[in-house]
Amino acid sequence: MTNVAPTAAKAAPVATRSGPCRFQARSLLYPVLPWLILIGLWYAIHHSGLVKPTLVPAPHVVLAKFWTLVTTQSFLTDIWMSTQRVVLGVVLGVACAVPVGFLIGWYAPVRTFVNPLINFFRALPPIALIPLVIVYFGIGESAKVIILFYAAFFSGVIVMYEGISQINPIFIRVSRTLGATDGEIFRRIIVPLSLPHVVTALRVALGVAWATLVASELIAAQEGLGAVIQDATAFFQLDTIYVGIITIGTVALIMDTLLRQVSRRLLAWQERIDA
């Protein structure tokens, strides 16, 4: 009898639920390094004389401006308002995108029926809809959330539908031969296999929503990062514009990092070359 002994493999690392361990020094340095380079480049351009120094405010000036905005003005409220709108738009958008994406990914007839519509509306830039949204929903909070919802929904639908339509039918066949009912196949096969796509949909939608945020806050917003940038443009306050832009990027990055952490916990089983 030949032995398929796992003894030798016992020593090999086996990723379990406890998760992989990482090298501390590298994991600290690698994410920080590109930022240092970027800031270095920024200073270099500022001092190079290629551009008027007043047109490219130095990083420390922007940082000082950030502090002034936080301490003397309502900048934290602006961050909070924008984040709130983005989260609301994304959560609502993806909440609708998941079932819709599932339906068109799973049922081919629904797909042929709905696909042209989805692709038509997806192609419309949310900014182009702003005038109509103002007409129908006014200039209140709901108008902004609707624009973000729109952006999040259509990007989320595509991710969900691509993901669902790529589910390998072999898993469904296997579970049927083991005696699974339709309900059990949905709960035990489709749901866990959809989860990674829900997370991806959230990530893509978040990116698109932040991109659309400034546009949505153009709708006569009093507060919000888009409004801050908008106001600063009127007074040619370049440092404030920089603060606004960098803050948007930073908040978006933090949210994406949080989502990635969640998905790593949730989806430890996935085969991927993890960054």
Added chain:
Amino acid sequence: MTPGADRIKLENVDMRFTTDRGPLTVVDDVSLTIREGEFVALVGPSGCGKTTLLNMMAGFIRPTDGHVLLDGTAITGPGRERGVMFQEYGVFPWLTVKENIAFGLRLAANRVPAEKREEICERYMRLMRLTDFRNAYPKTLSGGMRQRVALARAYAVNPAFLLMDEPFGALDAQTRTAMQDLLLEVLASENKTVVMITHSVDEALYLASRIVVISARPARIRKIIDVPFGYPRQDNVHDLPQFAELRAEIKELVMQEYAAQEQQARLRLSD
């Protein structure tokens, strides 16, 4: 069920598909009876329709004409008495080894109480030498281990049949030999009726009690050979003169059909 009783019956089964280039007959008038306790190997050129035959027995597809019966009643869909092992393992990547094996046991169709489930899982993990990997996800396992998980999962719900579509095709030679021995070992302790598709005449002769040679497409039964070696079967059957004779005979048949299949492919290209 008495050994030797007729279980799965294919009666004058035809399978035709309509394609862009007109109707395509994949299976042509196949009649075959699988009897209780036997191990039937289907050998034949790739693309000849073997998998179609197996899928009919599994209940994934129905024949265009003819009947596929289990104990006299038509097979209308998959069922837990017929476990299937696929070429591409089909191990659930989001579940650990143990959760994979327990999958079937948690379904309403088999509803097994927790302690009993635990016991069955432990037993098959031991049998398939997976105990050390109980909490590992499939992504960390080798091909052979994944196939053992698939086998354990299929066994756990205690099906009467095991339908296997080239289960060891993707494994390296050593792992393949090990899996063959493991399969014989497990079958010796728990009687099952097995239908296995394989490309390897050696594998068919080593494992099966009956070998069905399938023709080039459309699939017809070219010849049925009773394997004269009994069970429990030892590795040394490979050295018997009879083994070599039968291997030569079956290889010759398979090569003829393989050539015919190649010829068909060439003709299709030149159309």
